Amino acid sequence: MNQIYKSNLLLYDDYCRGYSFLRYLGLNYVTGIDNLPKLQQKEKWNKNEFDGKREILKNIKKFKPKMVNEARRLLSFFQNGLLRITVENEYNDYRTEEEKIELKNIEKMFND
Structure with a gap:
């Protein structure tokens, strides 16, 4: 498991345990990073699965700068x-x- 994935998993766990200031980072984890493809399973993917997983990674790249900015803000x-x-x-x-x-x-945070 890579370090970014581990860090975001911990953030999400903390958000769910009452640290509401982690809401944006926690929700980003749920909506994106938690769905990261497991690379060790790539030989089992068909073309549609591969294309879907590629789309998830594109979306993650789009949110990463926002997550870094939110972490700095906090x-x-x-x-x-x-x-x-x-x-x-x-x-x-x-x-x-x-x-x-x-x-x-x-919603404003997700749309900015």
Whole structure:
């Protein structure tokens, strides 16, 4: 399993356990990265399966810059003390309502 896949799996698990600030990254995992083709099974694919898996990879490439930007955005909140994990699955969120876009307007994040 590659490192990006592992990292996103952990992000999704954390999102589902209450870290709602990871919503955008978690949903990207569910809608794309979780469907990455397993390369060790490629000899079993027919042409239609291969074309479908190729399309998934194209979509992943499209979202990767957005995911990197979101990760940087969240890191800046941690660095500035606006997000703080207090204990496992609990955190303090001192961001403004506008800064909580992943909670208020997830569609905008996907469409930007």
